[in-house]
Amino acid sequence: MADASVVNERRATSAALNFLRRYAALTALIVLLAFNFAVTPHFASFQTLNVNLTQVATIVIVSVGMTLVIATGGIDLSVGSLMAIAGALAPLIFLSPFGVAHPALGDALAFVVPVAAAGLLGGFNGWFITRFKVQPIVGTLVMFIAGRGIGQVVTNGNLQVFHNPAFQFIGLGRVFGVPFQVIVMLVLVALAAWAIRRTLFGRYILAVGGNERAARLAGVPVNRVKRWVYAISGLCAGIAGLVVVSINSSSDANLVGLGMELDAIAAVAVGGTPFTGGQASVVGSLIGALLIQLLRYTLLANGVPDAAALVVKGAIIAGAVWSQQRGKRA
């Protein structure tokens, strides 16, 4: 019976650690919010909320796809480049003679085609990784490099400036005062969280990440699941790319989504999704992104320079990874 109590005790400590691991980011977020309400001037305003949510929305949208990729045990470095491609394609479409002649159709295509293109290129990542058994970090590195090149080639490296309120609704519009991109973000988070929990595809993602060999032997179409996950990551990146160019009223394939892969990975890491795969917390990634964003805002609003904020951001990620390691050892 001594054995049983040891097991129970270990289970209890591992449950406690799991709790900490799962809610560490949320706790930190709440603490930081409380600090801001107390210290930062004008923090408790609708505008502050909107500024922060607007800035974080693209990171969250990308990290939804990233969470799914990481849950299969992979990683996607190409998201920033895919954002640039989507961002470059959209103005090309609605500024084209056809787009000008048929504005409604042009705007619709300017949404659908770039997102689909990013999804297809993401699917290509997945095909490349599964077909040639390339490590995901290497496989998506190819698209990371080539993708930005593609974006520049289709625009001849030109900055595209535009004014198109219908299209830019995705980045500038509001619904009941809430920025539209925030709604997109929340819908995607909710959809992904639900899909992981309830759908066949979601369960397959976790099975592939949890034990790929066992999953294959249980009949899980491992390669197909992986290809879809990278395609979804591409779709999310495409949507984020449209949001960014809408906000800027311009598209520069050199700059759109620059460094986004790392921001998204950081959000996933802080959110508590382990990089070994098999578990996914999309809501965690949302909280992770919010925490990083709010921390940066807090430091800036209190006069700490942006450069120093980067160091703190690094420290948070290190802390998140450390708490995960602790959780795993238990």
Next chain:
Amino acid sequence: MIGRALELAKMTSAKPLLVMRDIEKRFQGVHALAKASLEVEPGEIMALVGQNGAGKSTLIKVLTGAHGRDGGSIDFDGKPVAFGSPQEAQRGGVSTIYQEINLVPFRSVTENIFLGREHRRFGLLNWPRMNAEAAELLRRFAVEIDVRRPLMEFSTAIQQMVAIARAVSFKAQLVIMDEPTSSLDDREVGVLFDVMRRLRAEGVAVIFVSHRLDELYQVCDRVTVMRDGRTIMVSPMAEVDKLQLISAMLGRDLETVRSHATGFSAAAGAAGEEVLSAEGLRIGRRVRDGRLEVRAGQIVGLTGLLGSGRTETARAIFGADPPDAGSIRLMGKPVDPREPATAIALGVGYCSEDRKADGIVPDMSVRENITLAILPRLVAMGVVDETRQRAIVAKFMKRLAIKASSSEQKIRELSGGNQQKALLARWLCADPRLLILDEPTRGIDVGAKAEIQSLIRELANQGLGVLMISSELEEIVEGADRVFVLSDGRTVADLPHEQATAAAIMAAMAHEGAPLEDAGTTGENANG
């Protein structure tokens, strides 16, 4: 027989190079080694054999310092030693060559040989001297290659020679080779054996671990047999025949096998229609000519020594590693499964040998693990019907008496026996017609073992065709209605239950390396 062998060993042992006596090693309280011993003379080739889990690798790791020991003594070259690490052992004269060559593939042969103790001149590496020495060293083993080329450009056999040359250049007195031939073809094996004989001629002792018994007779002077962490037998190679070796490894006297030691009831139901037949299977280097047949309502045993190709055969049938040649029929239809999903759709289930690596998804719940294979059937519009899922899980957890705090407990927290039952449940809820069980009772406690065995019989009586791979003779002898014996990748015997005695099975195993023509004459083998 064993006593005589030990005596013989004593007579010849003038001044042994290595004496390991009464070695004990426990992992988390479980004995991996208990009173294991090993003696090696200078300039002798000692075979070390035993089943999976007999303790061979643990014993070697204790010797080389990769594991500490919990008891016993090691004398090397007349002095007591306790190497702290394989590197220290290497400096002390004991070099190990692993199955997986652990050299640096991108670097040159010379660099690999001198890695860590390069010759220097004026603080710079003295390449001409090192190249000359490396070439000279390899020439001793009749290997003439350009030592400046990267190692990866050469065949596995040459790479192994380089590993051996490196070992010898450390002034090794004892070279341990852990299954060095498993990735070599016949010609390369011949070259390796020449090298071993040369080493012997130079007074270097070799410990040779291999599962291919024929090879042992070609090069070894003596053999040490281990079982369950103990040294069971030591004998000059020429004085034991294969049958004796096998019975020592399996721990069975030729005549007696305890009856009713397992949870199997002997009754064999009438065999139904064919669910599996496989013929002429060739898979990589491990399986050369596999043949199998399973009928509904039958438990068919598939057995053979370690490395005889049992698991490879099972995986080929299931589509996990497609065969290079041969024909497979499932449920009477010729198939060519390239993915497990294909075989599953035809009504095949496969419980793998390695629960941890190939079976459970550790962080998922018992519920999810049980329903993983049937998940597509529980889905409407892509969404999992959890009500039905829970009902199925509850039914099978009850039927198989799976002990878990709830169906939501993570499967990694369950005991080995309960994990195995959950994996059985994974396939049973798919309602298969053929179930392949690879070592279904390995590593689980006695109670759960008997439960699983009687469950397998019950399922067969209900019409399921079962292909059961086992290295436990009792399980095969008592449980199987028909037994196929694999030896060195060939089906060498096909025995009905009445003829499948321990003696007959071991006799069949001893026909390792028999020419292909003989493989078909199963009746004779059975009586051998």
